[in-house]
Amino acid sequence: MTILRQPTRAGVRDAAAKIAAILPPSPLFTIEINGVSVAFKAESLQPVGAFKLRGAWHRLTALSDETRARGVVAFSSGNHAQGIAWAAKRLGMPATIVMPSDAPRVKLEATMALGAEVVRYDRASESREKIAAHLAHARGAVLVPSFDDPWVIEGQGSAGIEAAQQMAAAGLPAPSRVVVPCGGGGLAAGIALALPDAGITVAEPEGWDDMRRSLAGGAIEPVGANPPPTACDALQTTRVAERTFEVLAARGATGVAVSEAAIAEAQRWAAKHLRLVIEPGGAVALAAILTGQVAVEPGMLVLLSGGNVDMADYAKVLAA
Amino acid sequence: MTILRQPTRAGVRDAAAKIAAILPPSPLFTIEINGVSVAFKAESLQPVGAFKLRGAWHRLTALSDETRARGVVAFSSGNHAQGIAWAAKRLGMPATIVMPSDAPRVKLEATMALGAEVVRYDRASESREKIAAHLAHARGAVLVPSFDDPWVIEGQGSAGIEAAQQMAAAGLPAPSRVVVPCGGGGLAAGIALALPDAGITVAEPEGWDDMRRSLAGGAIEPVGANPPPTACDALQTTRVAERTFEVLAARGATGVAVSEAAIAEAQRWAAKHLRLVIEPGGAVALAAILTGQVAVEPGMLVLLSGGNVDMADYAKVLAA
Numbered sequence: 001m002t003i004l005r006q007p008t009r010a011g012v013r014d015a016a017a018k019i020a021a022i023l024p025p026s027p028l029f030t031i032e033i034n035g036v037s038v039a040f041k042a043e044s045l046q047p048v049g050a051f052k053l054r055g056a057w058h059r060l061t062a063l064s065d066e067t068r069a070r071g072v073v074a075f076s077s078g079n080h081a082q083g084i085a086w087a088a089k090r091l092g093m094p095a096t097i098v099m100p101s102d103a104p105r106v107k108l109e110a111t112m113a114l115g116a117e118v119v120r121y122d123r124a125s126e127s128r129e130k131i132a133a134h135l136a137h138a139r140g141a142v143l144v145p146s147f148d149d150p151w152v153i154e155g156q157g158s159a160g161i162e163a164a165q166q167m168a169a170a171g172l173p174a175p176s177r178v179v180v181p182c183g184g185g186g187l188a189a190g191i192a193l194a195l196p197d198a199g200i201t202v203a204e205p206e207g208w209d210d211m212r213r214s215l216a217g218g219a220i221e222p223v224g225a226n227p228p229p230t231a232c233d234a235l236q237t238t239r240v241a242e243r244t245f246e247v248l249a250a251r252g253a254t255g256v257a258v259s260e261a262a263i264a265e266a267q268r269w270a271a272k273h274l275r276l277v278i279e280p281g282g283a284v285a286l287a288a289i290l291t292g293q294v295a296v297e298p299g300m301l302v303l304l305s306g307g308n309v310d311m312a313d314y315a316k317v318l319a320a
Numbered sequence: 321m322t323i324l325r326q327p328t329r330a331g332v333r334d335a336a337a338k339i340a341a342i343l344p345p346s347p348l349f350t351i352e353i354n355g356v357s358v359a360f361k362a363e364s365l366q367p368v369g370a371f372k373l374r375g376a377w378h379r380l381t382a383l384s385d386e387t388r389a390r391g392v393v394a395f396s397s398g399n400h401a402q403g404i405a406w407a408a409k410r411l412g413m414p415a416t417i418v419m420p421s422d423a424p425r426v427k428l429e430a431t432m433a434l435g436a437e438v439v440r441y442d443r444a445s446e447s448r449e450k451i452a453a454h455l456a457h458a459r460g461a462v463l464v465p466s467f468d469d470p471w472v473i474e475g476q477g478s479a480g481i482e483a484a485q486q487m488a489a490a491g492l493p494a495p496s497r498v499v500v501p502c503g504g505g506g507l508a509a510g511i512a513l514a515l516p517d518a519g520i521t522v523a524e525p526e527g528w529d530d531m532r533r534s535l536a537g538g539a540i541e542p543v544g545a546n547p548p549p550t551a552c553d554a555l556q557t558t559r560v561a562e563r564t565f566e567v568l569a570a571r572g573a574t575g576v577a578v579s580e581a582a583i584a585e586a587q588r589w590a591a592k593h594l595r596l597v598i599e600p601g602g603a604v605a606l607a608a609i610l611t612g613q614v615a616v617e618p619g620m621l622v623l624l625s626g627g628n629v630d631m632a633d634y635a636k637v638l639a640a
Contacts, residue, residue, distance in 0.1 A: 024490070027347045027365065044595045045347065106592060170344070268631060272426060275364045275627030277595040307595030311588060315639035318631050 078107025157190025212255025364627025398427025477510025532575025
């Protein structure tokens with residue numbers, strides 16, 4: 001099933017209205033860093049612990065009743081899985097999620113707890129795309145990609161609409177620059193569409209900074225062979241999509257790559273100063289601020305995109 | 321300086337209006353437990369990581385300009401300290417806080433970072449009440465107790481007004497029962513005044529359950545000699561106040577005592593399911609629910625009162 005449209009700003013606004021009808025805005029917190037008030041959008045506090053239910057809800061609600069009845073298939077290391085499972089449950093749709101065997105257990109368990117069927121695969125030897133496509137074909141179900149989909153991108157962008165409203169209500173300047181974690185670029189592209197007047201900086205783990213390199217070079221470059229290990233399970237995307245790249249490139253977005261040590265330090269900072277549990281992939285934008293790789297400025301908005309951690313790993317980070 | 325009035329419901333409503341003018345409501349989250357939707361009020365997400373700025377703001381804004389200029393003195397292991405320091409800073413008042421030498425470092429540092437002068441004392445050999453009274457007398461400053469004060473109680477109660485509004489907005493039943501952490505009883509008494517139709521259950525650590533015993537016996541009973549060690553630094557109050565006891569006794573409030581193990585388990589549960597960092601004393605009400613000591617019911621409201629943790633201790637709890 002190929003969908004041949006581009007995501008639009010109107011679509012983002014439509015998604016924001018649909019999501020506002022079922023969920024309160026995720027909290028926005030303000031902290032002074034180097035004398036500047038920085039706004040943090042805590043998508044980690046969504047019911048599934050990440051922003052992914054936004055795109056899932058916008059996509060699944062756009063399906064016909066007949067299509068919905070045949071169910072949904074997705075592949076994901078966890079947060080998209082939970083987003084799809086959450087939206088499908090709310091709509092009474094069957095959901096099948098293809099997840100890597102090494103996905104954090106908390107994400108596997110949470111996806112199953114939402115009533116989805118989980119099919120596990122080996123990240124090193126099997127293709128999740130092929131498994132998911134096969135399942136979707138066999139069941140006549142719709143396959144919802146985690147980022148390469150106009151509805152998904154528009155849905156994620158609703159976080160930007162909400163944040164701008166919350167910043168205005170808090171007496172802050174309009175968003176001048178958004179710093180956003182980037183795997184496949186769905187959240188970043190959605191927010192770029194949502195906030196046409198803001199600069200966009202994407203943050204990625206070192207060695208997985210394919211969006212940064214792609215934006216710098218003007219064409220998509222995949223992650224290199226044998227990328228380094230990263231704690232950011234949610235950002236291990238080896239190639240971004242034309243759709244997300246084009247939106248970001250057209251906006252002159254740039255990227256930064258942050259170290260694993262800086263990501264862990266950002267997780268500790270969030271626990272201490274915001275009292276929030278943030279997963280590694282959810283902390284990369286904060287890390288880019290704390291290292292000074294991105295200078296703070298008035299009107300800065302930082303996305304804390306997820307908070308699903310395996311407790312043993314998280315405890316080690318906090319103890320370090 | 322003795323204040324001879326009782327806290328009132330009208331005072332709580334006044335406090336709620338004053339606080340709504342300067343702070344957004346702290347987030348309210350809903351989770352199903354045993355098939356029942358339970359509302360959690362996350363006071364841990366306040367700017368100082370605890371509810372204490374409510375009472376501090378209501379108290380300090382009630383002072384004359386002349387009194388404000390002479391400053392404020394308080395004694396506290398940390399959260400009240402930060403609440404007073406935060407409110408005093410916002411009002412341009414000098415603040416002096418008497419803190420025990422063994423207070424969590426995160427609370428000491430945060431209090432100083434808010435511009436307060438910190439005077440440390442030895443919990444075992446010195447009287448914080450005497451030190452604070454001496455300082456207040458010498459400076460002509462107002463001494464603000466952490467719970468035995470009508471303004472402080474009314475201010476804390478504003479959390480109940482907010483929560484009821486948020487539960488109504490979320491389509492939940494009106495609060496039927498509130499489960500609330502209890503040290504000296506300021507938050508519990510304030511919420512009892514705020515929500516006259518709700519049952520009130522206070523939660524305390526085992527061995528520090530003097531409010532529970534006092535309510536059961538109909539008269540104030542202090543904590544016994546040599547109470548057991550507890551991780552709940554915020555709840556180590558050895559005697560409740562007439563003011564807080566009387567409000568709770570008149571309402572037929574009861575109490576439960578929870579174990580240190582149950583408190584640690586509640587901290588882990590909050591990190592996993594709510595993605596919130598909750599300090600031990602902030603997790604006692606949640607612990608009372610999770611152990612089944614308090615049965616969940618529709619309209620249940622649970623206060624998560626604080627999230628200021630020393631990271632090394634917190635990491636140990638999460639790793640267990």
